[in-house]
Amino acid sequence: MNGVVGDEIEDVEDVESFRLRARAWIRASLKPYSAERAMGLGSVSAEEELAAVAYERQLQRAFFDAGFAGICIPRKYSGQGLTPAHQRAFNEELAGYECPTRFQIPTMAPCAAVLLEFGTEEQKTRHLPAILKGEEIWMQFLSEPSGGSDLAGALTSAVRQGDDWVLNGSKIWTTGAWWSDWALCLARTNWDVPKHRGLTVFILPIRQPGIEISQIEMLNGGKDFCQEYLTDVVVPDADRVGDVDNGWTVCVRWMFHERTIFTSSYVTHPVGAPRGNGGAAPIDIARAADRLADPCARDLIGEARMLEVVSNELSRRISAGMTSRRMSDQAAAVSRLFGGTARARTTTIKSELAGPAAAAWSDDDGAASQAGVGFLMRQTSCIGGGTTEMARNVVSERVLGMPREPALDRDVPFRDVPRGGSRRA
Amino acid sequence: MLVELSSDQEFFRETTARFLREQVPAEQVRRLRDSPAGHDLEYWRRGAELGWTSLLVNEEVGGGSISGQGLVDLSLVAYEFGRHAAPGPLVPTNVVAAALSGTGGQAHAEVVGELLSGEAIAAWCYAEPPPYGRLGDIALEIAVEGADVVVNGIKRPVEAAGQARYLLVTGRTGGGLTQVLVPVDTPGVSTTPLRTVDLTRRFDAVAFDHVRLPTAAVVGEVGAAAEQVERQLQLALTILCAEAVGAMQTAFDSAVGWAFDRHSFGRPLASYQALKHRFADMKTWLEAGHAIADSAAAAVAADLPDAAELVSVAKAFIGDYGGELLQECVQLHGGIGLTFEHDLHLFLRRVALNRVLYGTPGEHRQRIADIVERRGAGARPEGAA
Numbered sequence: 001m002n003g004v005v006g007d008e009i010e011d012v013e014d015v016e017s018f019r020l021r022a023r024a025w026i027r028a029s030l031k032p033y034s035a036e037r038a039m040g041l042g043s044v045s046a047e048e049e050l051a052a053v054a055y056e057r058q059l060q061r062a063f064f065d066a067g068f069a070g071i072c073i074p075r076k077y078s079g080q081g082l083t084p085a086h087q088r089a090f091n092e093e094l095a096g097y098e099c100p101t102r103f104q105i106p107t108m109a110p111c112a113a114v115l116l117e118f119g120t121e122e123q124k125t126r127h128l129p130a131i132l133k134g135e136e137i138w139m140q141f142l143s144e145p146s147g148g149s150d151l152a153g154a155l156t157s158a159v160r161q162g163d164d165w166v167l168n169g170s171k172i173w174t175t176g177a178w179w180s181d182w183a184l185c186l187a188r189t190n191w192d193v194p195k196h197r198g199l200t201v202f203i204l205p206i207r208q209p210g211i212e213i214s215q216i217e218m219l220n221g222g223k224d225f226c227q228e229y230l231t232d233v234v235v236p237d238a239d240r241v242g243d244v245d246n247g248w249t250v251c252v253r254w255m256f257h258e259r260t261i262f263t264s265s266y267v268t269h270p271v272g273a274p275r276g277n278g279g280a281a282p283i284d285i286a287r288a289a290d291r292l293a294d295p296c297a298r299d300l301i302g303e304a305r306m307l308e309v310v311s312n313e314l315s316r317r318i319s320a321g322m323t324s325r326r327m328s329d330q331a332a333a334v335s336r337l338f339g340g341t342a343r344a345r346t347t348t349i350k351s352e353l354a355g356p357a358a359a360a361w362s363d364d365d366g367a368a369s370q371a372g373v374g375f376l377m378r379q380t381s382c383i384g385g386g387t388t389e390m391a392r393n394v395v396s397e398r399v400l401g402m403p404r405e406p407a408l409d410r411d412v413p414f415r416d417v418p419r420g421g422s423r424r425a
Numbered sequence: 426m427l428v429e430l431s432s433d434q435e436f437f438r439e440t441t442a443r444f445l446r447e448q449v450p451a452e453q454v455r456r457l458r459d460s461p462a463g464h465d466l467e468y469w470r471r472g473a474e475l476g477w478t479s480l481l482v483n484e485e486v487g488g489g490s491i492s493g494q495g496l497v498d499l500s501l502v503a504y505e506f507g508r509h510a511a512p513g514p515l516v517p518t519n520v521v522a523a524a525l526s527g528t529g530g531q532a533h534a535e536v537v538g539e540l541l542s543g544e545a546i547a548a549w550c551y552a553e554p555p556p557y558g559r560l561g562d563i564a565l566e567i568a569v570e571g572a573d574v575v576v577n578g579i580k581r582p583v584e585a586a587g588q589a590r591y592l593l594v595t596g597r598t599g600g601g602l603t604q605v606l607v608p609v610d611t612p613g614v615s616t617t618p619l620r621t622v623d624l625t626r627r628f629d630a631v632a633f634d635h636v637r638l639p640t641a642a643v644v645g646e647v648g649a650a651a652e653q654v655e656r657q658l659q660l661a662l663t664i665l666c667a668e669a670v671g672a673m674q675t676a677f678d679s680a681v682g683w684a685f686d687r688h689s690f691g692r693p694l695a696s697y698q699a700l701k702h703r704f705a706d707m708k709t710w711l712e713a714g715h716a717i718a719d720s721a722a723a724a725v726a727a728d729l730p731d732a733a734e735l736v737s738v739a740k741a742f743i744g745d746y747g748g749e750l751l752q753e754c755v756q757l758h759g760g761i762g763l764t765f766e767h768d769l770h771l772f773l774r775r776v777a778l779n780r781v782l783y784g785t786p787g788e789h790r791q792r793i794a795d796i797v798e799r800r801g802a803g804a805r806p807e808g809a810a
């Protein structure tokens with residue numbers, strides 16, 4: 001069987017023999033999946049979180065050594081040079097087993113995906129193998145205190161100085177920046193042109209003197225959300241991604257990879273494990289709450305499963321449509337929107353299933369004990385990765401072709417655009 | 426509908442689409458509300474020539490598919506039926522033809538032939554009047570008496586019973602299920618027309634009062650038809666879902682067109698963000714409906730292990746969200762959306778009908794919960810705690 005990988009044609013192992021090889025390794029080497037250890041927005045102590053990060057670095061290295069890291073990354077960057085079908089088979093075999101979750105999103109997608117598309121040969125050779133070996137965890141420095149939806153309105157500035165750039169500003173809402181290594185960062189390089197035309201993307205190490213990281217306590221007590229203050233951060237021009245002032249071109253693809261993280265063939269994800277801030281399955285909560293016999297509870301279990309299956313099938317349809325070019329890349333917003341609202345509804349269902357244990361609980365309540373705080377955090381699925389309102393704008397304007405919202409910042413030099421408030425400096 | 430059709434499938438779909446456009450434009454559908462049968466026989470016979478009745482039937486008895494997966498091909502026909510709110514007993518005739526050709530060997534070949542040619546119509550007597558516990562509970566009795574079987578009980582609603590020549594009746598024999606093929610003129614069978622939300626689909630209540638038939642009328646084995654019945658249910662659900670998605674598609678397209686066209690306060694409706702966002706939500710429901718209807722069709726066609734779950738997910742989802750989508754379309758049309766003269770209600774009717782037949786969304790959520798429970802919680806590796 002031949003497969004096209006990057007620009008080379010290589011001999012590709014057939015999916016079934018790959019699957020058997022993966023199955024044998026997984027069963028012999030991995031522990032069961034553990035929701036507690038997986039990346040999330042939970043509230044655990046710094047020591048526990050750092051221990052989990054260190055463990056996953058080793059786990060990622062084990063995947064790499066066994067030849068199962070970067071299944072769709074070309075071999076010349078130390079990946080396996082295989083196809084999305086291989087990645088799917090691997091994810092199926094991985095069902096129920098542990099996985100280095102912190103190396104998947106955003107490290108593999110969107111970050112590694114963006115590097116593959118826009119990075120220089122030198123950048124790719126330097127970072128992709130390091131990621132696959134468990135040495136680099138990446139973050140996206142996109143959102144700023146002044147606004148995240150209006151990405152192109154970024155205020156972080158990058159000023160050219162000889163062969164370097166000097167960055168100043170602040171990024172926010174990065175999950176896990178305090179234990180991560182590298183960032184893909186959007187900055188403004190030109191204030192005299194309209195907003196989309198003065199942006200540039202850079203890569204930079206997170207742990208350095210010019211970057212101060214402060215952890216933000218979330219409403220559930222978790223402290224993984226971070227804000228970064230960049231003060232005279234020097235970035236060599238060799239670490240620029242894409243052309244100067246052409247960062248929006250990179251951003252458009254970056255957003256595409258962001259909206260398709262759940263179907264990305266760069267992401268390893270055990271089939272059936274919860275997506276994002278998942279927690280216990282509805283049926284386990286109902287069992288813990290002793291409500292399995294209650295027809296109302298069963299109705300909700302059925303609804304939650306329905307939404308999960310439909311979300312998956314929708315993502316599959318949209319990604320097939322985009323791959324065959326029958327749908328534009330903007331269609332990714334359709335599955336993003338559906339997935340976000342479906343997960344929010346599922347979170348509500350879990351709270352309903354847990355009953356009183358969603359208000360007050362003890363350790364004996366098992367699976368039901370997470371539902372109360374889960375509900376408090378419900379909107380993460382509709383905010384993280386771009387809000388569902390922004391997805392609705394994209395679907396109506398870019399997919400259905402409805403008139404764009406009036407924008408007061410189009411065709412105006414960015415320095416003249418009015419700016420509003422922020423709760424955080 | 427599938428994102429990618431083969432050229433044969435595309436040709437097949439387009440042939441039915443063109444035929445329906447010409448034969449049953451909206452005006453004709455409106456007129457048919459006064460027709461007792463809801464469609465003319467010649468229309469159905471010509472549809473049969475286009476392949477509407479043969480896709481689930483074995484080749485040995487005259488059937489055949491386009492793609493090798495007859496149900497997937499049939500779902501294309503059903504989708505076009507929905508897009509045109511087309512008349513005709515698509516579900517019952519196909520389900521009965523499939524049942525007879527799948528289990529009856531040569532025994533019912535003659536009847537299958539009549540169904541294939543469109544000369545006869547069949548109805549599947551499955552649902553029962555209250556009280557019943559849940560979807561699929563069967564009380565109608567089929568007793569074996571010597572060389573005969575005797576049928577007693579009531580079925581409703583039964584689609585096309587008033588037009589059918591044959592009734593496939595699902596009943597209970599002791600602890601198991603039995604199916605018999607009953608010619609509609611057998612003594613003891615009586616049909617009473619029901620009113621319905623759809624303009625062209627017809628339903629009856631059918632009573633069986635000591636209806637006696639030779640055991641040769643049994644389709645499959647006495648008392649051992651449960652799997653067969655489940656299969657028939659899955660086929661019916663697949664067709665209904667594909668049809669509902671077609672109706673959702675037409676209604677949505679029409680509402681989008683209207684939003685560009687209709688002005689309020691000097692600008693098109695499509696320029697208001699409050700409305701654009703509702704269209705965006707509807708678009709996700711529509712695409713999700715396509716996705717799940719197609720996955721269900723593929724799984725049922727290949728009789729995959731997850732077919733039962735996928736088809737119930739499809740029915741629960743399309744039932745609820747299809748209904749919402751249609752009501753949103755009515756809302757966004759304003760007053761005109763509630764009139765008989767506007768076409769929208771033709772599709773609202775079809776979605777409202779299909780939402781309820783063969784299990785409401787709520788009943789299918791219960792089925793899904795049963796499946797989830799049976800499978801055990803989450804994905805757990807063998808041997809792992």
Ligand SMILES: Cc1cc2nc3c(=O)[nH]c(=O)nc-3n(C[C@H](O)[C@H](O)[C@H](O)COP(=O)(O)OP(=O)(O)OC[C@H]3O[C@@H](n4cnc5c(N)ncnc54)[C@H](O)[C@@H]3O)c2cc1C
Binds near residue numbers: 141173174389
């Ligand atoms: C779990 C999680 C993880 C995240 N991870 C990262 C990360 O790794 N890196 C990163 O850079 N950011 C990250 N974010 C930030 C996220 O991308 C932003 O929060 C998001 O894009 C919204 O930006 P904002 O918070 O500034 O809200 P704003 O942009 O100020 O929006 C406020 C509200 O107004 C609505 N709104 C804004 N503009 C419009 C409009 N034109 N039309 C209609 N409604 C509008 C929004 O939908 C929202 O409801 C993360 C967020 C979460 C919750």
